[in-house]
Amino acid sequence: MKQPHDILEHVTPLLSVKNLKTYFRSEEGGVIKAVDGASLHIRPKEILGIVGESGSGKSITAMSILRLIPSPPGYFAGGDIVFENESLLAKTQKEMRLIRGKDISMVFQEPMSSLNPAYTVGYQIMENIMLHQKVSKNQALEHAVDMLKLVGIPSPEKRVHDYPFQMSGGMRQRVMVAMALSCQPKLLIADEPTTALDVTIQAQILRLILDTKDKVGSAIMLITHDLGVVAEVCQRVVVMYAGKVVEVAYVNELFNHPAHPYTEGLLSAIPRLDETRDRLTIVPGSIPNPARMPEGCRFHPRCQYADERCRTEQPPLVSPKPGQWVSCWRASGVEGSEADVAATAEA
Amino acid sequence: MAQYILRKLLGAVVVIAGVSLLVFILTRVIGNPVDVMLPLNATAADRVRLAHQLGIDKPILTQLGEFITGVFHGNFGESWYEQQPALSVALERLPFTLELSGIAMALALIFAIPLGVLSALRPRSLLDKVTSTLSMFGICVPNFWLGLVLILIFANTLHWLPTSGVGDWRYLVLPAITMAVLPLGRITQIVRTAMLEQLREPYVVTARSKGLLEFWVVVRHALKNAGISIVTMSGWELGRIIAGYAIAIEAVFGLPGIGSLVVDSIGQQDFPLIQALTFVIATCITLINLLIDMTYPFFNPRLKFK
Ligand SMILES: Nc1ncnc2c1ncn2[C@@H]1O[C@H](COP(=O)(O)OP(=O)(O)OP(=O)(O)O)[C@@H](O)[C@H]1O
Ligand SMILES: [Mg+2]
Numbered sequence: 001m002k003q004p005h006d007i008l009e010h011v012t013p014l015l016s017v018k019n020l021k022t023y024f025r026s027e028e029g030g031v032i033k034a035v036d037g038a039s040l041h042i043r044p045k046e047i048l049g050i051v052g053e054s055g056s057g058k059s060i061t062a063m064s065i066l067r068l069i070p071s072p073p074g075y076f077a078g079g080d081i082v083f084e085n086e087s088l089l090a091k092t093q094k095e096m097r098l099i100r101g102k103d104i105s106m107v108f109q110e111p112m113s114s115l116n117p118a119y120t121v122g123y124q125i126m127e128n129i130m131l132h133q134k135v136s137k138n139q140a141l142e143h144a145v146d147m148l149k150l151v152g153i154p155s156p157e158k159r160v161h162d163y164p165f166q167m168s169g170g171m172r173q174r175v176m177v178a179m180a181l182s183c184q185p186k187l188l189i190a191d192e193p194t195t196a197l198d199v200t201i202q203a204q205i206l207r208l209i210l211d212t213k214d215k216v217g218s219a220i221m222l223i224t225h226d227l228g229v230v231a232e233v234c235q236r237v238v239v240m241y242a243g244k245v246v247e248v249a250y251v252n253e254l255f256n257h258p259a260h261p262y263t264e265g266l267l268s269a270i271p272r273l274d275e276t277r278d279r280l281t282i283v284p285g286s287i288p289n290p291a292r293m294p295e296g297c298r299f300h301p302r303c304q305y306a307d308e309r310c311r312t313e314q315p316p317l318v319s320p321k322p323g324q325w326v327s328c329w330r331a332s333g334v335e336g337s338e339a340d341v342a343a344t345a346e347a
Numbered sequence: 348m349a350q351y352i353l354r355k356l357l358g359a360v361v362v363i364a365g366v367s368l369l370v371f372i373l374t375r376v377i378g379n380p381v382d383v384m385l386p387l388n389a390t391a392a393d394r395v396r397l398a399h400q401l402g403i404d405k406p407i408l409t410q411l412g413e414f415i416t417g418v419f420h421g422n423f424g425e426s427w428y429e430q431q432p433a434l435s436v437a438l439e440r441l442p443f444t445l446e447l448s449g450i451a452m453a454l455a456l457i458f459a460i461p462l463g464v465l466s467a468l469r470p471r472s473l474l475d476k477v478t479s480t481l482s483m484f485g486i487c488v489p490n491f492w493l494g495l496v497l498i499l500i501f502a503n504t505l506h507w508l509p510t511s512g513v514g515d516w517r518y519l520v521l522p523a524i525t526m527a528v529l530p531l532g533r534i535t536q537i538v539r540t541a542m543l544e545q546l547r548e549p550y551v552v553t554a555r556s557k558g559l560l561e562f563w564v565v566v567r568h569a570l571k572n573a574g575i576s577i578v579t580m581s582g583w584e585l586g587r588i589i590a591g592y593a594i595a596i597e598a599v600f601g602l603p604g605i606g607s608l609v610v611d612s613i614g615q616q617d618f619p620l621i622q623a624l625t626f627v628i629a630t631c632i633t634l635i636n637l638l639i640d641m642t643y644p645f646f647n648p649r650l651k652f653k
Contacts, residue, residue: 093561096558097558097559097560099558100556100557100558101556101559105556106553106556108549108553110549114549114550114552115550115553116571116572118571118646119568119571124553127554127559128557128558131557132558163648165648165649179553
């Protein structure tokens, strides 16, 4: 599953997020920089993991890609999102609606509330199908049944008429996956699709996403807190911290040689089987308030290696070796420039 | 479902019986129809004779017993003034009030739903502020006063519409508007609150993520879930129109509905008619509530399975 990176380096990305800045105007009149210069890309059929602590901007990045940031208070303050060589930020709402649910679809964290309680699951899947395909209601229903079968829901011809409250959390998440994949999207964004589920169900849903992805041929952007999941299913990982991408690497590279001190911290937070700990040791300190980001490197207040430069200058995202990108003065060692940031998209 | 309706109906019977009993006791204790019906110079003998004629000289429990027996035979007694069965006098006036309240309610909903939804979509926008100010005004302004002001402006000054009475549709315009203002204010606010709540729900984001037109996200997804609060409040308001607003408004506009009959019957202390009106109005409200209840499963399918 893990590919040698030199082959993939030359594949054109399906989607690239370039130096994206998604800000919110706060009630008090300040600006909350939820995503502040994030860059990443995903190739066709690739499984990309996005990890980072709560509040690091993972969901906002995902929502930005679908242009679902509520505005006001949210707005794009800079950067670009390019999907199949076209800027999504330049598209009209009408054009975006043709992409949502068809080329790019999304599975959300909360299977309990992400489905509308007032409609049957079948209706909700059919709605997606009929928006993007010229089919009759009956054909859409048939397709919905097929999708339910694909995601492993028993007696789908019956369950298609069920309301969400008649299903368990795991079942509902299967329905969400069925809905998201019903128009064979090129990109599936799964925002912590298993966090709200039982551990056993989590594994099933992950398996399901991977299996159906193979049948449908989508790329997957998997947002998660769980580095174990990343190790198991992803090819590459993006580590986000305080609205920025701090490291991008192939999975084994990341686990074996983390380049960013924050990644190092995250990795040491994974409990090992031979250890018994009451709590996960997380990186000491906490993520900065996005309305008041620290000067210099955003991680410096929590970083054991921080020096004078880290406190004053932001490190650029640079590529010390093929397939790896890191935003840390220790890794780059060179004077960075903004040009480096833009370069990620080309990698 | 049938069992549910049966239970509701039983509850309603208890409520109607309770209200009727309360009105019965209150009228007999507080009221004094003999004074109202006889001229000031009537003799004591006249009074006794009339009281005897009306049957209100009997002990209250005996009167109650007779009343209940009558009710079980569909007989509320004769109206003392109209000399006709009280129930038919009351029922005769009902259609007019129902028509007027129906128009007023439709008017309120036609404006309240879009205004409430738009305010919820753009909270704290100019539209939202104007809407909440106006709906607060609608809720606070006494409707007999509003009726008089409207008459003054549109009938007496501009001569666009008739002052009062019945006739073609033009006679219904001012009363219907007057009647609609309070429900309009209340329903707008409930629509706004319910929609604000629903628009925060994750399923709304899911619907958007499918590429659904925002109009349908709002109407098909959020508004349907806000439906229960909206129909509940509308049912309430319809009940209040019939049992409350109609009384003042029909009096102000001189309209022959059940509301003006309530005023007359109380003024005349026509006990049988008061009793019949109580029954008719309470039944109306019960039926409205029942109808509202029956719409709930549409908005919340969970209830279909209970
Ligand atoms: N509507 C909003 N208005 C203002 N700030 C917001 C809004 N939505 C998100 N934010 C801020 O953006 C930051 C990033 O949020 P985001 O949801 O992307 O985090 P996340 O990485 O997905 O975290 P989690 O792991 O908890 O899901 C947070 O600090 C949050 O406070
Ligand atoms: Mg999130």
